[in-house]
Amino acid sequence: xxTNGIDLLVLFPSPNLYYLTGFMENPGxxxxxxxxxxxxxxxxxxxxxxxxxxxxxxxxxxxRAWKDGDDPVSLLKQAIDxxxxxxxxxxxxxxxxxxxxxxxxxxxxGAKFDVASSLxxxxxxxKDAAEIDLLKSAGKMADQTFxxxxxxxxxGSTENEIANLLSAKMTELGGEEVAFTIVASxxxxxxxxxxxxxxxxxxxxxxxxxxxxxxxGYYSDITRTVICGEASEEVKKVYEIVKQAQxxxxxxSKPGATCESIDQVTRAVIDxxxxxxxxxxxxxxxxxLELHEPPYIVTGDKTILEPGMTFSVEPGIYIDxxxxxxxxxxxxxxxxxxxxxxxxxxxxxxxx
Amino acid sequence: xxTNGIDLLVLFPSPNLYYLTGFMENPGxxxxxxxxxxxxxxxxxxxxxxxxxxxxxxxxxxxRAWKDGDDPVSLLKQAIDxxxxxxxxxxxxxxxxxxxxxxxxxxxxGAKFDVASSLxxxxxxxKDAAEIDLLKSAGKMADQTFxxxxxxxxxGSTENEIANLLSAKMTELGGEEVAFTIVASxxxxxxxxxxxxxxxxxxxxxxxxxxxxxxxGYYSDITRTVICGEASEEVKKVYEIVKQAQxxxxxxSKPGATCESIDQVTRAVIDxxxxxxxxxxxxxxxxxLELHEPPYIVTGDKTILEPGMTFSVEPGIYIDxxxxxxxxxxxxxxxxxxxxxxxxxxxxxxxx
Numbered sequence: 001x002x003t004n005g006i007d008l009l010v011l012f013p014s015p016n017l018y019y020l021t022g023f024m025e026n027p028g029x030x031x032x033x034x035x036x037x038x039x040x041x042x043x044x045x046x047x048x049x050x051x052x053x054x055x056x057x058x059x060x061x062x063x064r065a066w067k068d069g070d071d072p073v074s075l076l077k078q079a080i081d082x083x084x085x086x087x088x089x090x091x092x093x094x095x096x097x098x099x100x101x102x103x104x105x106x107x108x109x110g111a112k113f114d115v116a117s118s119l120x121x122x123x124x125x126x127k128d129a130a131e132i133d134l135l136k137s138a139g140k141m142a143d144q145t146f147x148x149x150x151x152x153x154x155x156g157s158t159e160n161e162i163a164n165l166l167s168a169k170m171t172e173l174g175g176e177e178v179a180f181t182i183v184a185s186x187x188x189x190x191x192x193x194x195x196x197x198x199x200x201x202x203x204x205x206x207x208x209x210x211x212x213x214x215x216x217g218y219y220s221d222i223t224r225t226v227i228c229g230e231a232s233e234e235v236k237k238v239y240e241i242v243k244q245a246q247x248x249x250x251x252x253s254k255p256g257a258t259c260e261s262i263d264q265v266t267r268a269v270i271d272x273x274x275x276x277x278x279x280x281x282x283x284x285x286x287x288x289l290e291l292h293e294p295p296y297i298v299t300g301d302k303t304i305l306e307p308g309m310t311f312s313v314e315p316g317i318y319i320d321x322x323x324x325x326x327x328x329x330x331x332x333x334x335x336x337x338x339x340x341x342x343x344x345x346x347x348x349x350x351x352x
Numbered sequence: 353x354x355t356n357g358i359d360l361l362v363l364f365p366s367p368n369l370y371y372l373t374g375f376m377e378n379p380g381x382x383x384x385x386x387x388x389x390x391x392x393x394x395x396x397x398x399x400x401x402x403x404x405x406x407x408x409x410x411x412x413x414x415x416r417a418w419k420d421g422d423d424p425v426s427l428l429k430q431a432i433d434x435x436x437x438x439x440x441x442x443x444x445x446x447x448x449x450x451x452x453x454x455x456x457x458x459x460x461x462g463a464k465f466d467v468a469s470s471l472x473x474x475x476x477x478x479k480d481a482a483e484i485d486l487l488k489s490a491g492k493m494a495d496q497t498f499x500x501x502x503x504x505x506x507x508g509s510t511e512n513e514i515a516n517l518l519s520a521k522m523t524e525l526g527g528e529e530v531a532f533t534i535v536a537s538x539x540x541x542x543x544x545x546x547x548x549x550x551x552x553x554x555x556x557x558x559x560x561x562x563x564x565x566x567x568x569g570y571y572s573d574i575t576r577t578v579i580c581g582e583a584s585e586e587v588k589k590v591y592e593i594v595k596q597a598q599x600x601x602x603x604x605s606k607p608g609a610t611c612e613s614i615d616q617v618t619r620a621v622i623d624x625x626x627x628x629x630x631x632x633x634x635x636x637x638x639x640x641l642e643l644h645e646p647p648y649i650v651t652g653d654k655t656i657l658e659p660g661m662t663f664s665v666e667p668g669i670y671i672d673x674x675x676x677x678x679x680x681x682x683x684x685x686x687x688x689x690x691x692x693x694x695x696x697x698x699x700x701x702x703x704x
């Protein structure tokens with residue numbers, strides 16, 4: 001912070017807060033903030049009902065509690081006046097709600113604000129050995145869940161039913177929190193972030209399954225696309241292209257390459273096959289305490305890959321109104337190359 | 353908006369966005385905004401990969417898509433310049449991340465900002481018949497889950513295992529999304545928002561279970577406290593006080609009463625029994641598309657209750673290092689009184 005001329009960092013319940021304090025909570029309507037000055041001890045302004053909990057989990061010992069019915073903004077102002085009076089340059093949590101950021105701006109009207117990730121992103125995107133172990137464990141649960149789900153009957157099941165099976169399996173394997181489960185069948189597969197619904201799976205459907213869970217706060221995220229019964233020639237063709245694009249992206253990932261170069265490699269395979277317009281999104285995203293976090297494998301992200309950086313490689317082709325195909329693995333950059341954290345097959349699987 | 357002199361409303365993926373457009377999505381790192389001027393048609397700035405999905409779900413037809421790698425902020429600026437040039441008073445989503453709010457402030461530097469709930473909260477807190485039906489269905493799933501869980505073995509199970517059973521049951525009953533499951537046993541119960549963990553339940557433990565799910569986007573939220581094996585005299589005494597406080601709060605809920613008066617009624621029972629300091633939080637919160645939303649049953653919330661308003665009544669007593677007891681029902685204000693949306697017993701249940 002001192003090197004960058006930053007006087008104060010203010011966080012809100014978020015992955016950043018967990019990373020710096022050890023306290024994990026979802027955002028809520030109560031003021032709960034970390035006040036971290038460039039020098040001296042940090043403090044937290046916390047709801048009274050969380051005080052024991054935060055005292056137990058967080059490394060910060062100076063906790064200033066307010067009760068429901070009190071005015072927490074005056075407590076916040078007092079804490080800032082004491083820790084970093086009249087701060088000029090302040091970083092705020094990227095995910096801080098405007099409900100809290102608006103009063104914060106009023107409390108320190110002279111400050112210039114930027115997002116916390118401009119500083120913390122640099123730390124968080126380089127995973128250490130302990131973080132990689134957790135990411136590996138989470139990845140293994142996703143693999144095992146995929147290997148199991150393809151033994152289950154698909155035809156006649158709804159997307160929700162398949163999603164529930166995926167969630168239950170990850171939970172059984174020890175996933176702490178099932179983060180999301182996208183099951184997109186038939187034409188729904190053409191929407192990359194389809195909300196899993198009540199559509200019944202039919203013979204001939206292409207089914208995109210994108211799911212993951214957490215271990216020790218760290219995510220897994222895998223996508224596999226399977227076919228119910230029999231694949232058409234078009235589906236077989238598109239599947240091969242996506243498979244090759246995904247492999248090309250993984251093979252290009254190594255220390256020294258830029259994030260955008262991985263996107264270009266993946267995209268080139270799909271462009272070459274004349275599906276450029278059907279590849280609707282970037283190639284991937286970083287992953288750790290958040291499902292999506294820096295670095296991003298996208299045009300414009302010039303981050304140079306370093307050992308420990310962990311991200312998804314997940315090209316997809318989406319044929320509007322018909323089907324979608326996406327294959328996704330998480331990979332970690334090593335000293336001399338790349339280590340996939342997902343091991344299960346990329347070959348097209350036919351389910352019943 | 354015109355009555356209140358508001359020129360522009362800008363929303364981000366949130367319950368407000370779902371309420372106004374029919375499109376539901378979690379917040380993410382991509383710019384996705386609704387631009388709603390005080391007069392004329394709204395538009396949305398959306399990531400390309402969501403366009404089909406949003407076109408399918410949302411009532412807004414003017415969708416302006418950007419691709420990964422493009423600059424979405426210039427698209428946002430162009431949309432605002434067209435729909436509401438130089439807006440003076442702008443409402444932004446309460447939950448908009450500072451990551452997006454900071455560039456929005458730069459795009460319209462002359463504007464004065466306030467949170468969207470200052471306007472939308474008034475609409476959202478009065479539930480109509482269709483909304484109440486969904487809340488009832490969600491409440492029934494929570495009730496049935498409680499009635500089932502108390503037939504299961506607790507002694508020797510971990511908090512996580514009990515939480516998984518609760519989640520699986522709600523999913524089996526048709527809950528679309530299991531929102532949260534707090535299982536706090538023994539001393540952990542003294543932390544109202546304890547993160548469910550690996551502690552094994554022992555004979556004599558008091559176990560707080562706070563859980564819920566969604567139906568059609570609307571939440572349920574129930575808390576019951578059960579005892580493993582046998583209750584001490586202290587536990588029996590505290591349980592009775594919480595039960596009486598909860599019932600007093602529900603009985604006082606009717607059209608014309610203020611929110612804070614319900615808090616006072618509940619609190620008076622606990623104060624009278626000399627546990628004022630152990631009641632760590634407000635009496636309750638509104639609930640609908642969000643788990644916590646206006647009105648709040650807390651000192652200072654002078655909202656006058658009207659038919660359709662729906663909220664929790666959930667007093668608790670927390671004995672530090674020992675145990676916690678909380679009882680929570682959701683209630684809806686009717687034309688002449690109150691209708692609880694949870695029906696399962698308030699009597700102390702002993703589990704095995």
